[in-house]
Amino acid sequence: MTGKDQRSFKFWNELKRRNVPRVLAIYAGTAFIILEAADIIFPRWGFPDWTVDLVLYLLLVGAVITFVLSWIFDISPGGIVKTAPSKSPASVRKPIVSNIIIAVLIVVIGVLMYPKLFRNSDYPLGGSNRSSIAVLPLKIIGDDMELNFFASGLVESLTHMLSKVGNSNQSFSVIPPSEILEAITASEARKKFGVSLVISGSIQMDQSSSRLILNLIDAKTQNLIRSEKLDYSKEKNLIIQDEVISVMVSMLGLELESDTKALITLGGSTLNDANELYLTGRGILREGVETEKVIDEALDLFHSAIEQDSLFALAFAGMAQAYTMKYHFTLDAAWNDESLKYSRKAVELNDQDAYALMSLAASLVEEGAYEEALGYYEKSKEIDSTRANIFSELAYLYEMVGEMELAEKHNLKAIEMDPDSHLT
Numbered sequence: 121m122t123g124k125d126q127r128s129f130k131f132w133n134e135l136k137r138r139n140v141p142r143v144l145a146i147y148a149g150t151a152f153i154i155l156e157a158a159d160i161i162f163p164r165w166g167f168p169d170w171t172v173d174l175v176l177y178l179l180l181v182g183a184v185i186t187f188v189l190s191w192i193f194d195i196s197p198g199g200i201v202k203t204a205p206s207k208s209p210a211s212v213r214k215p216i217v218s219n220i221i222i223a224v225l226i227v228v229i230g231v232l233m234y235p236k237l238f239r240n241s242d243y244p245l246g247g248s249n250r251s252s253i254a255v256l257p258l259k260i261i262g263d264d265m266e267l268n269f270f271a272s273g274l275v276e277s278l279t280h281m282l283s284k285v286g287n288s289n290q291s292f293s294v295i296p297p298s299e300i301l302e303a304i305t306a307s308e309a310r311k312k313f314g315v316s317l318v319i320s321g322s323i324q325m326d327q328s329s330s331r332l333i334l335n336l337i338d339a340k341t342q343n344l345i346r347s348e349k350l351d352y353s354k355e356k357n358l359i360i361q362d363e364v365i366s367v368m369v370s371m372l373g374l375e376l377e378s379d380t381k382a383l384i385t386l387g388g389s390t391l392n393d394a395n396e397l398y399l400t401g402r403g404i405l406r407e408g409v410e411t412e413k414v415i416d417e418a419l420d421l422f423h424s425a426i427e428q429d430s431l432f433a434l435a436f437a438g439m440a441q442a443y444t445m446k447y448h449f450t451l452d453a454a455w456n457d458e459s460l461k462y463s464r465k466a467v468e469l470n471d472q473d474a475y476a477l478m479s480l481a482a483s484l485v486e487e488g489a490y491e492e493a494l495g496y497y498e499k500s501k502e503i504d505s506t507r508a509n510i511f512s513e514l515a516y517l518y519e520m521v522g523e524m525e526l527a528e529k530h531n532l533k534a535i536e537m538d539p540d541s542h543l544t
Contacts, residue, residue: 143190144183151179160314172340251292253317253372254300254309254339255279258332261324266400271323273403274361277434280475281365281384283506288380292317292372296507297406299538310339317345319368329353332364336371346371361395362388387433387470394428397421398435405442415446433469433476436462440479447486459483467496474504481513490520508538 158175255278258271276297283294295313306318321334329352336346348367362385369376389395401421409415419442425435440463447455463480470476477500484493494517501510515531518524 140187140190143186147183147186151183155179251317252295252313252315253282253286253292253319254295254313254315255282255297256300256306256309256318256320257303259303259320259322261322261331262326264325267323267325269403269407270325270396270400271403272406273399273401274323274364276402276406277361277399278365278368280504281361282368283504284384285365285369285374285376285380287504287506288377288383289374291374293506296509298507298509301406301408306337306339306342315339317372319371334364334368334371361399362390383472387437387466387473387476389425389429389432389435391429394425394432394435397425397428398432398438401425401435401438401442405438405445409445409449412446412449415442415449418442419446431469433466433473436466436469437473437476437479440466440476440483444479444482444486456483456486460487471499472503474500474507474510477503478510478513485513485517490517493517494521506537508534511537 155172155176158172162171162175255275257275260268260271279294279297283296286292286294295309295315299313300309304312306320309315309318316339318337318339319334320337321332323333324331331352332350334348334350335344337343338345348371350364350367362381365384366376366381389398398421401418404414404418404421409418419439422435422438422442425432426439429435440459443455443459443462447453447459459479460483463476463483466473466476467480477496481493481496481500484490484496494514497510497514497517500507501514504510511530511534515527515529515534518527518530
């Protein structure tokens with residue numbers, strides 16, 4: 121062993137004698153927890169993004185102070201005392217178990233901290249925590265009101281499909297489309313929902329062509345990670361969410377597996393015109409219904425979509441939701457009967473879509489069939505556990521059937537997921 125190696129070995133033994141590595145490992149673990157908590161909580165409290173970086177810098181300064189103090193002082197049964205100098209350096213034994221524990225702690229903390237300090241641009245979802253994504257309303261290029269409804273329906277459909285992708289591989293969650301109805305910035309989305317990534321974009325359409333632009337943004341830094349442009353010709357094709365969702369998944373650095381793609385496209389339509397009619401109808405309902413006439417406009421669009429594709433399960437579910445809304449406007453039980461008919465058809469065609477299951481459950485609730493409605497809401501929860509309104513409805517139904525403990529459990533979950541919702 122050279123003189124330099126011997127001095128290094130003696131210094132390392134002295135560090136261990138003074139418990140410096142152990143103290144720093146404990147400090148690093150605590151610092152990681154504090155940093156993670158700040159990264160999640162600060163945006164929800166409305167603190168600016170630089171405050172999280174400030175916490176990181178303070179923790180780094182604290183690491184230096186901790187090193188100095190752990191070298192000078194030691195904790196004994198009599199309290200904090202100054203560390204005594206080594207009496208016999210040669211007698212210091214090498215605690216193998218202690219070395220292994222310290223090494224493992226350093227490796228684990230390094231693995232956890234690496235994604236926070238060095239994000240891989242090829243994999244925006246990189247990190248130890250499950251990422252949260254917000255899909256924002258598309259900016260409309262032009263003043264076509266019908267395009268606004270189509271874009272709104274497209275965003276809702278894409279958000280549901282992206283949520284299914286996230287649920288299938290447990291790599292990310294998506295804010296429900298019902299929570300984002302107005303145009304907001306990436307910074308506002310981070311403050312309101314605590315998301316790490318935002319997907320925004322714009323849409324433009326004329327008589328012969330259309331263009332869709334998608335942007336993936338880091339919600340914390342406001343930096344553009346990726347951008348994709350999709351051009352369509354009406355003579356050849358229209359904007360269909362099957363292709364768009366593949367692009368969105370690719371932007372996240374993932375591959376859309378064949379079984380996942382089959383799941384998220386189940387119940388849809390491969391006919392461009394039927395798909396456009398459906399998305400426009402969804403957009404009308406999503407943008408807010410103030411009159412019965414507006415509901416009828418959506419119903420006409422869904423009906424036209426079904427005429428073109430009689431196996432279009434999502435269009436049947438849209439009909440069901442529209443008839444439920446019409447029932448609420450008029451209190452005419454005949455409209456709920458229509459809702460029940462179309463929702464049963466939607467579930468018959470696709471019993472793996474939470475939207476269709478929820479439509480049927482809502483119709484059954486109006487009929488007073490609480491037990492049957494519970495079954496469909498529970499199944500929709502298994503498919504998509506990210507919607508607070510599912511837990512709210514389950515809480516209500518469990519209360520109606522006298523299961524108070526389950527009602528309280530689901531209500532608390534709904535409040536945890538969306539404390540600002542009027543449903544909770």
